[in-house]
Amino acid sequence: MTTLSLATVLAEAARKYPDRTAVVDHAGRYSYAQLWQESLEYAGKLRELGVAPGDTVALVAPNVVEFPRAYYGILAAGAAVVPVHLLLTAPEMAYVLRDSGAKLVVAHSSQLATAAAAATVAGIDVVSVGPRPDGGPGSLESVDAAPLRSYVSRRPEDTAVVFYTSGTTGAPKGAELSHLNLVMNALINTAEAHEARTSDVVLGCLPLFHTFGQTVSMNGTFRMGATVVLLARFTGDAAIDLMVREGVDVFHGVPTMYLAMLEAAAGREALPALRLCISGGASLPLAVLEKFNEAFATTIYEGYGLSETSPTATTNQPHFGAKPGTVGPPIWGVEVEVARAEVEEAIELLPHGELGEIVIRGHNVFTGYRGRPEATAQAVVDGWFRTGDLGTKDDDGFITIVDRKKDIVIRGGFNVYPREVEEVLARHPAVAQVSVIGVPDQVHGEEICAVVVPASADLDPSALVEWSKERLGRHKYPRQVRLVSELPVGPSLKVLKRELRARYSAGTL
Incomplete structure (x- = not known):
């Protein structure tokens, strides 16, 4: 009988590197x-x-x-x-x-x-x-x-x-x-996709109870025999201070973390020398990626995955080069394709360049939902895991995520993809952070609403609407702009659009 345990990751590192520092925490x-x-x-x-x-x-x-x-x-x-x-x-x-x-x-x-x-x-x-x-x-x-x-x-x-x-x-x-899912994902993230080194010092600021922090930051670091520096409560200032003090050179984060670090970096003389930066969990606005790369003199490699895929399915990686705006090609041993989204009972793959639902199969796909065979059968069709995300695949195999199926706004019969609107609004100099949602509208069915954290006190919502008119199609630009001090985020620091939709639809904000 073949055996395998995820515990091997730590056991073998202890055998090979017994005296090396595995973990640094506050204590x-x-x-x-x-x-x-x-x-x-x-x-x-x-x-x-x-x-x-x-x-x-x-x-x-x-x-x-x-x-x-x-x-x-x-x-x-x-x-x-x-x-x-x-x-x-x-x-x-x-x-x-x-x-x-x-x-x-x-x-x-x-x-x-x-x-x-x-x-x-x-x-x-x-x-x-x-x-x-x-x-x-x-x-x-x-x-x-x-x-x-x-x-x-x-x-x-x-x-x-x-x-x-x-x-x-x-x-x-x-x-x-499974043990195979998680051992393979830790191995391929480090040894195959991102050329991790045993000398790496990784900031462990992503929650370890979340799949990204657990597989990429913790298991991946231990697989290499590198060091993870744990940060229990993330802020941009706390992260930079800790990275400088401990010589951190690898950072894994979600977009809100990159934004917080970018803001915290302003005016500082000492910044960490980051050899490798990986972003996942949500789409990273191109404006943030470009500013961060310039400020920290590094390159962010954006990837993509879900809890059900261990998590990594695709990532920009040094071997293939980074294409900003994409989440890279599939990792080794994993297939990622685009299927017809409206056909739910079967997988009908689409040609490169066409928009559809991202589907995945390979060693990273979960074994099922615990005690829910019906839900598993809906999620895994013809051997492919249906992600619920819409995107495209180019001729080089790079995947671009357009949006979640459930986040699409249908205004007057036209599909509007919030991420496209967010990318444009994020380039406005007075916009620090933005999330675009659809809210009920009696005339158009749904209306485009931009929830904005302003970068300066003089941001005028009506002026932002006029600015966006020049840069977005008539069915795409936001008719409503709401200013907030912060966006609601979940435990992995992803913006909770469902909460924004519930609040604005109910008129409570």
């Missing part, structure tokens, strides 16, 4: 040998608490060393990890615990109150890790058990991690990622 520095030994100790304690191979264990922790320690401890025990994002309420967290069938919750002490309340509702136990507040439940560290000798062997197709989707189209679903 200290941890070598590979130390981190792996502590993970095996956690694994032994989890086994003592009744966790068996094949179980699922929820993990609630911020970007501190206890996250990778518990993550790899759970994997070493042969269980699957259910990362829980930190913005959930106790009832929302309880839903994830019940739906995933979690046997136990491992919660960092800073998240213990919510995790304990959720565990009570779900009817399961919780243990804490990290500094423990007075009166809290038992800590994992206090469990008396011998460390495991090594990790428990698993089959490549066994579930390693269950990521819960945001639930924009109903109740959140648990996407099951």
